Amino acid sequence: MTDTPTADRPAPDPLLAGLRDLAEPAPTTLTDRVVDGWVRAPSPLGEVYAVAGAGGVRLLRTAAHAGDLEVFLEEYRTRHGRPVRPATRPPRGLLPALRGTGGPPELDLTDVGDFARQVLAATARIPAGQVRPYGWVAREAGHPKAVRAVGTALARNPVPLLIPCHRVVRGDGGLGQYLSGAGDKATLLAGEGLDLDRVADLAAAGTRLIGSDTTGVVCFPSCHHARRITDAHRRGFASLDRARAAGYRPCRDCRP
The missing domain is CATH 1.10.10.10 (Winged helix-like DNA-binding domain superfamily/Winged helix DNA-binding domain)
Structure with a gap:
């Protein structure tokens, strides 16, 4: 049904109608959109400080490296131009990521x-x-x-x-x-x-790559494929050029 102008109800102002269409209701987490939150969390390097906004984690530092917390937070406010306050909970995914049991949480790298x-x-x-x-x-x-x-x-x-x-x-x-x-x-x-x-x-031996003489593939030494090569079939190379000259091709996983 469309609005029909009457004496009691004049035709709507098109400008006001356009502005109304542009308007959006205020988000329920308006404060979270303008104020970043910080938390303490455990990590393999001890306690860390993490600061996150609506878009994800923006900054993370070990407490030992960050130094005084208040100075750390004030530097954050100055650098990013945003207020920061204690968060009620860690960002989703942060704790599993720090434990090594999950991928990274959402990250905000806009800066x-x-x-x-x-x-x-x-x-x-x-x-x-x-x-x-x-x-x-x-x-x-x-x-x-x-x-x-x-x-x-x-x-x-x-x-x-x-x-x-x-x-x-x-x-x-x-x-x-x-x-x-x-x-x-x-x-x-x-x-x-x-x-x-x-x-x-x-590193001391100058070995940068490890190859298998059974597959003819050469990898970075830490690649999971290189770790499976037995001593009898392991060949070391100082560069990819030397490995190629010996007939080896680069691993498709680690891409040396």
Whole structure:
């Protein structure tokens, strides 16, 4: 049924009707849309502080690395221009992700530039217990020559543990640095089952890739395929070029 103008009910103003159509009811979580919430949560590195908004987790730091909580929160307010208050509960998925029993929760990376988002997306694809060099991340992110810039982007990772920058290592096989220290990086990798002594031995020997002479496939040493190669059929290579020259092809999973 349409409204018919009468003497008592004049024709509706088209401008007011248009504005009415644009209006939306206020969300039930209006406060959550304008105020971010912070929580404490347990992690493999001890207590962490996580700050989240309606779009997901925006920042995560270990309590030890963040330092004084009030200073940490004030820096967040200044940097992001948003108020922050204690949240009533952790964001959905945060606790399982920190325990290693689930994927990452929703993340809000709107304050991160396009290049950094590409780097973080590539890093997020590294499986637990495996590592990849910075050059691999640069290539996977679509910027194969930007290795140094990848290191800078990962050093500014707003959500470590959730996006596993601890799984990115130096090109020479060494573990390298980490946001909260090299010791934390080693702790996380060992907790995921990576054999740190073997990583160190391979790095010292100049072995960057491991191949199987039965399959003719070459992998990063931490790849799950490489771990299954027996000693009798394992071949080490210093580079992919040398592996290819010997007749090996790169693994389709770890893509060295």
